[in-house]
Amino acid sequence: MRVEGDQGKIARDLLAHYDVHARRLPWRAPPGANAADPYRVWLSEIMLQQTTVAAVAPYFARFTARWPDVMALAAAEDAEVMAAWAGLGYYARARNLLACARAVASGHGGAFPDTEEGLRALPGVGAYTAAAVAAIAFGRRAVVVDANVERVVARLFAIATPLPAARAEIRAAADTITPEARAGDFAQAMMDLGATICTPRGPACGICPLRGDCAAFRTADPAAFPVKAPKKAKPHRLGHAWWMERADGHVWLVRRPDKGMLGGMRALPTSDWGAAPDPAPPVAAGWETLPDPVMHVFTHFSLALTVHHAHVDGDPPGEGEWWPIDRIAEAGLPTLFRRAAEAVMKERRDARH
DNA sequence: GATGCGTGGCG
DNA sequence: TCGCCAAGCAT
Missing domain, CATH: 3.90.79.10 (Nucleoside Triphosphate Pyrophosphohydrolase)
Incomplete structure (x- = not known):
C-alpha cells in the first residue's frame, strides 16, 4: 500500500519540470509523439548500464542504423555485434544483447514482452532494465531504481543507511513517490534530475524543482547523501x-x-x-x-x-x-x-x- | 550480500 | 594526478 498525500507532490513537481526541461535523447520519443519503440528503449537501456549518455550516443546511432529492429539484430553474426560493441565496455552485455534479441525473435515472434516479469526473464535484463522498459516503452507503473534514483531518493528522504545496505529502504521510498500515470516519464525525469541537477558532487540545489520536498536540502550538506561504504583498493x-x-x-x-x-x-x-x-x-x-x-x-x-x-x-x-x-x-x-x-x-x- | 566485469570524463 | 562515478547484471 503506497502512501498518498505529500508524496504525490514530488511527482507533480518533478513532471512539471520535466515537461519543460526534459533532455532530448536519440532513444526518447519526441514530445507529443507515439510511445517509444520498445526495441530502441531496450537497446538504449542495455547500452546505458553503467555507461554515460555521451559514450552511448554514437554506439546507439550505429547500432540502430545497421540493425533497425530486433529481427535484424537477431540475424546478425556474433563477431559483427561484438566488434560493433568494442570500446563500450562490459562485453557480457553484448553477448546477452544478442541472446536476448534471438529469444525475442524466436520465442516471442519479434515482440518484446510488455510486463516487468516477462522482460526480467530475458538475458541481460535485470530488475532495473525490466522496470525501465515496462514503464518507458509500455506505460506500466514500475519502480525504476538506478544509481541516479538511489541518489535522488536518498537525498529526498535523507536516508543515512550506507549503500549497498540501503537498497531496500531506498526502493521502498521510491515506490511511495512513483505515480500511477506517466511512470515512464517519472523515471526519466528522476534520471535527468540526477544527471543534471542532483549530481553526485556539487548538486545544483538552487535550481532544483524538488528542493522544497527534500530533507537533505534542509541539512548542512545535501551532497553527503547517499552514504556509501568504503571501497577496497584495486590490486x-x-x-x-x-x-x-x-x-x-x-x-x-x-x-x-x-x-x-x-x-x-x-x-x-x-x-x-x-x-x-x-x-x-x-x-x-x-x-x-x-x-x-x-x-x-x-x-x-x-x-x-x-x-x-x-x-x-x-x-x-x-x-x-x-x-x-x-x-x-x-x-x-x-x-x-x-x-x-x-x-x-x-x-x-x-x-x- | 559480495564479487567480477570496461571505459572515459570529471573535479 | 587520481579517485570517483555512470540508465546494472550474472553468479
Whole structure:
C-alpha cells in the first residue's frame, strides 16, 4: 500500500519540470509523439548500464542504423555485434544483447514482452532494465531504481543507511513517490534530475524543482547523501601481450573465451595477468619489447601490459586469425588492445625516422 | 550480500 | 594526478 498525500507532490513537481526541461535523447520519443519503440528503449537501456549518455550516443546511432529492429539484430553474426560493441565496455552485455534479441525473435515472434516479469526473464535484463522498459516503452507503473534514483531518493528522504545496505529502504521510498500515470516519464525525469541537477558532487540545489520536498536540502550538506561504504583498493597486475606480424602486413589476433575479462572479444595473445614475470612467448622469434608498458585501469584492478613484437613466418599454435594491419580499426579490439596496437605502430614509425 | 566485469570524463 | 562515478547484471 503506497502512501498518498505529500508524496504525490514530488511527482507533480518533478513532471512539471520535466515537461519543460526534459533532455532530448536519440532513444526518447519526441514530445507529443507515439510511445517509444520498445526495441530502441531496450537497446538504449542495455547500452546505458553503467555507461554515460555521451559514450552511448554514437554506439546507439550505429547500432540502430545497421540493425533497425530486433529481427535484424537477431540475424546478425556474433563477431559483427561484438566488434560493433568494442570500446563500450562490459562485453557480457553484448553477448546477452544478442541472446536476448534471438529469444525475442524466436520465442516471442519479434515482440518484446510488455510486463516487468516477462522482460526480467530475458538475458541481460535485470530488475532495473525490466522496470525501465515496462514503464518507458509500455506505460506500466514500475519502480525504476538506478544509481541516479538511489541518489535522488536518498537525498529526498535523507536516508543515512550506507549503500549497498540501503537498497531496500531506498526502493521502498521510491515506490511511495512513483505515480500511477506517466511512470515512464517519472523515471526519466528522476534520471535527468540526477544527471543534471542532483549530481553526485556539487548538486545544483538552487535550481532544483524538488528542493522544497527534500530533507537533505534542509541539512548542512545535501551532497553527503547517499552514504556509501568504503571501497577496497584495486590490486595491480602485470601482463604480457605479443604482436606477431607477417611479412604481408597481417597481425595474429585471437578470440578471448566468453567467460572472464574482455570475454568474446578479439585480442592480441597474452599471458595470464599477474602470472610469472617472464612468460614464454607463443613462438620463437626475434622479439623486441616496447619501452613502456600499456597502463590500463579496469573495474577491479589496474594492469601494466608489456607489449612484445616480432616478425614471424608460419601460424602460431592454437586458434587465431591473420588480420590486415591497415584495417586494424575494424577488428573491434577492446580499448586495452587498441592502445597496445597503437603503441606498436607508433614504435615502428619512430624507428623509421 | 559480495564479487567480477570496461571505459572515459570529471573535479 | 587520481579517485570517483555512470540508465546494472550474472553468479
